[in-house]
Amino acid sequence: MNTTFKLATAAAVVLTISACASKPEPVEQVQEQAPVEVAEPAPAPAPVQAEPTAPAGPLAGSLEDFRVNVGERVYFDLNGYRLDVDDQEILKRQAAWLSSYPGVRIIVAGNCDERGTREYNLALGERRASIVKDYLVSLGVDPSRIDTISYGKERPIAAGSDEQAWALNRNGFTQIISGATTS
Amino acid sequence: MTRILTALMLALMIPIGLAMPAAAQLQVRVDEGNFQPTPLAIPDFEVRGTNAEMAEDIADVVRADLESTGLFDIQNPASFIQKDLSIDVQPRFPDWRIIQTEGLVVGAYEELPDGKIAVSFRLWDVYGGEVMRINGQPGRRLTTTPDNWRRIAHKIADSIYNRLTGEDPYFDTRIVYIAETGPKIDRVKRLAIMDADGANQQYLTPGTNTVLTPRFSPSAQEITYMSYEGGRPRVYLFNIETGRQELLGNFPGMTFAPRFSRDGESVLMTQAQGGNSEIYLMNLQTRQSRRLTDHPAIDTSPSMSPDGRAIVFTSDRGGSPQLYIMNTDGSPRTCPSGGRDVACRITFNKGQYSTPVWSPRGDLVAFTKQLGGRFYIGVIGTDGKGERLLTESYLDEGPDWSPNGRVIVYFRESRPGAGPQLWSVDLSGRNERRMMTQTDASDPAWSPLLQ
Structure with a gap:
C-alpha cells in the first residue's frame, strides 16, 4: 500500500513536470491532490476479505468442499480399469455429496499414464470414465447429471516419468461443471 | 604421369x-x-x-x-x-x-x-x-x-x-504432425505441416484446442485428425488449402483414431461410448457410417489394406492390446493361427502391440510394441510371420509409411522426461535419423507424393 502510494505520487509528479515544464508553480498543488484520490479507497476492502474466509474451511457444497472433503480422483492400476475398495469409498462419498446437492452436474474424465500408445489410451480413458460413471449411477446418481470424457495420456497431473507419477496419472477425475455453492 | x-x-x-x-x-x-x-x-x-x-x-x-x-x-x-x-x-x-x-x-x-x-x-x-x-x-x-x-x-x-x-519416389512429399509446446502438465498441441526434409514448417491450428493424430488423404489436400474443440474429442476433416475444418459424423460419445481409406472416399474411425470402443467406416460423400467391429473389448486404430478389402486394428479382446485383421465387409477370414474367424489375431510374440499401419505395398504392417518398459517400432507380415523390430527407446510410437513403403516415420522420447521428436528409419532398420522440427513434435503422418 505504501509503495502504491509513493509510486502514485511519483507518477503524478513526473506527469506534472513533463506536462507543465514551462510553468513550475502548480507542482505542489497537484502533489497534494493526487495522494488523496488514490490512497483512500484502496485500504478498505483488503482486511474485510481476508479475515472471515481463512479459518472457516471450505464452504459446504462448494468446489473446494468437494475437493477437500469428498475426493475428486480415483486411481487405477497399470492398464487397469477396476475400482478397488479405496476407489469405491471415494465414489460413495461423491455419490452422497451429489445427493445432498442435486443441482450439481459433473463430468468424469478418464486419464492414463504415458506408458501406452495415444489411441489405445484414449479408448482406455473412456473405459475408465465410464466405469466411474456406472458406479456412481449404481449408487443412485441420475445418469443425466454425469458426462464423461477421455483425455488418454494428454492430461497428466504429475510431470515426472517414474512409477509414482504414472500411478497418479492413471485416474478417474470427477469435476463439477455447474451447480456448486459459490458464496 | x-x-x-x-x-x-x-x-x-x-x-x-x-x-x-x-x-x-x-x-x-x-x-x-x-x-x-x-x-x-x-x-x-x-x-x-x-x-x-x-x-x-x-x-x-x-x-x-x-x-x-x-x-x-x-x-x-x-x-x-x-x-x-x-x-x-x-x-x-x-x-x-x-x-x-x-x-x-x-x-x-x-x-x-x-x-x-x-x-x-x-x-x-x-x-x-x-x-x-x-x-x-x-x-x-x-x-x-x-x-x-x-x-x-x-x-x-x-x-x-x-x-x-527402382523404388518409387518419396522426396516431394510433406509431413503433418503435432507441434508441442509448454510444460508437460499443460501442453499446447497444434497441427503443423512441413516438407518431408523439414523445410517450410507452418502451424495450421492456433493451439486453443488439443489436437491429435493427423493423417493425410490420398490427395494430400485434406487431413483428418482428432480435436477437443468444444470440449469433446471428435474426428474432423481439415482442408489444407482453405484452412476450413469440418466435424465428421454425428456420433454420441467420442470419436478418435481416424484414417482415410486408400481411395480417399471414406474415413475409418473409432467411436467410444459407455466403455466400449468400436471401429466405423464413414463414406465422405453420403456421410453414412457402418460399424465394422462388434466386441465389448477396446477396438481402435484401424488402417486399411491398399486394396481396401481388409483392415488391421488394435484390440484388447485377448486380454492385452494386440493386432487383428478383419475383412472390411465383415466376412470370415482364414486365420494364420488356423480356423476361420471374423477377426484374426496376427501378433503372438511377447509384448503389447498397437498403432498398426498397413504398408502401401500391402505385405507388411508397421506397429508400436511395448515390452519390458521399452517401446519399439517394428513390422510384421500380414500373415503374422516375420516380425522385425526396427527401433527401440524409452518411447517410440506411432509409425507411418513413406508413400513408397520404404521408410517409416515415428516419434520418440529418447529418455524419461525428454520431449517427443520426429525420427525416420529405413525398412531395413538402417539409417535411423532425426527429422528436425522447430518445437517438440509427435504423431507424424506422411503425405502421398505431391502432384
Whole structure:
C-alpha cells in the first residue's frame, strides 16, 4: 500500500513536470491532490476479505468442499480399469455429496499414464470414465447429471516419468461443471 | 604421369568390371545385407542466369535428399577433377572413375524470360560410360516459378532415386504432425505441416484446442485428425488449402483414431461410448457410417489394406492390446493361427502391440510394441510371420509409411522426461535419423507424393 502510494505520487509528479515544464508553480498543488484520490479507497476492502474466509474451511457444497472433503480422483492400476475398495469409498462419498446437492452436474474424465500408445489410451480413458460413471449411477446418481470424457495420456497431473507419477496419472477425475455453492 | 594414372585406373576398373558386366547399368540395391552406400557426385549446377545462389541451393537440396536415404555416399566436391562440366557435353568418365564415382549428376539452372526458372539434369553411369535414361529420355527439364525451387530439387532427387534404386519416389512429399509446446502438465498441441526434409514448417491450428493424430488423404489436400474443440474429442476433416475444418459424423460419445481409406472416399474411425470402443467406416460423400467391429473389448486404430478389402486394428479382446485383421465387409477370414474367424489375431510374440499401419505395398504392417518398459517400432507380415523390430527407446510410437513403403516415420522420447521428436528409419532398420522440427513434435503422418 505504501509503495502504491509513493509510486502514485511519483507518477503524478513526473506527469506534472513533463506536462507543465514551462510553468513550475502548480507542482505542489497537484502533489497534494493526487495522494488523496488514490490512497483512500484502496485500504478498505483488503482486511474485510481476508479475515472471515481463512479459518472457516471450505464452504459446504462448494468446489473446494468437494475437493477437500469428498475426493475428486480415483486411481487405477497399470492398464487397469477396476475400482478397488479405496476407489469405491471415494465414489460413495461423491455419490452422497451429489445427493445432498442435486443441482450439481459433473463430468468424469478418464486419464492414463504415458506408458501406452495415444489411441489405445484414449479408448482406455473412456473405459475408465465410464466405469466411474456406472458406479456412481449404481449408487443412485441420475445418469443425466454425469458426462464423461477421455483425455488418454494428454492430461497428466504429475510431470515426472517414474512409477509414482504414472500411478497418479492413471485416474478417474470427477469435476463439477455447474451447480456448486459459490458464496 | 599419364601412364601411372592409366595404370591406376585399369587396376581400379578390373575388379569393378568383374562385379558389374558391361551390359548392366548402375543399380542400387536397397535390401542388401552387407551394405555399402553408392558413391554419387552432384557437382554444382551450371548457371545460365543471375541467381547463382538459387542454383547452388537447388543442388544442395538434391544432395541432402539423396544423402538422407543412407543409400548414397555424396562425394566431396573438392575431390572432383573435371571442373568444366556441361550438360550438353559427355563428361570425361576417366576423371570420375579415378575418384570412384559411380553415378554423376550434371545439372543446369536457367532463368527464363517469363520469370520462371528451369533446371535440366542428366544422370551418368560413370563405369558404364553412358547416360541413364529417365522415362526413356536422356535427361529431364523441370520448370516452375522461383518460389517453388525446393519442389524442383525434390523432383530431381526423386527421379535420380527412382532411376538408381527402382523404388518409387518419396522426396516431394510433406509431413503433418503435432507441434508441442509448454510444460508437460499443460501442453499446447497444434497441427503443423512441413516438407518431408523439414523445410517450410507452418502451424495450421492456433493451439486453443488439443489436437491429435493427423493423417493425410490420398490427395494430400485434406487431413483428418482428432480435436477437443468444444470440449469433446471428435474426428474432423481439415482442408489444407482453405484452412476450413469440418466435424465428421454425428456420433454420441467420442470419436478418435481416424484414417482415410486408400481411395480417399471414406474415413475409418473409432467411436467410444459407455466403455466400449468400436471401429466405423464413414463414406465422405453420403456421410453414412457402418460399424465394422462388434466386441465389448477396446477396438481402435484401424488402417486399411491398399486394396481396401481388409483392415488391421488394435484390440484388447485377448486380454492385452494386440493386432487383428478383419475383412472390411465383415466376412470370415482364414486365420494364420488356423480356423476361420471374423477377426484374426496376427501378433503372438511377447509384448503389447498397437498403432498398426498397413504398408502401401500391402505385405507388411508397421506397429508400436511395448515390452519390458521399452517401446519399439517394428513390422510384421500380414500373415503374422516375420516380425522385425526396427527401433527401440524409452518411447517410440506411432509409425507411418513413406508413400513408397520404404521408410517409416515415428516419434520418440529418447529418455524419461525428454520431449517427443520426429525420427525416420529405413525398412531395413538402417539409417535411423532425426527429422528436425522447430518445437517438440509427435504423431507424424506422411503425405502421398505431391502432384
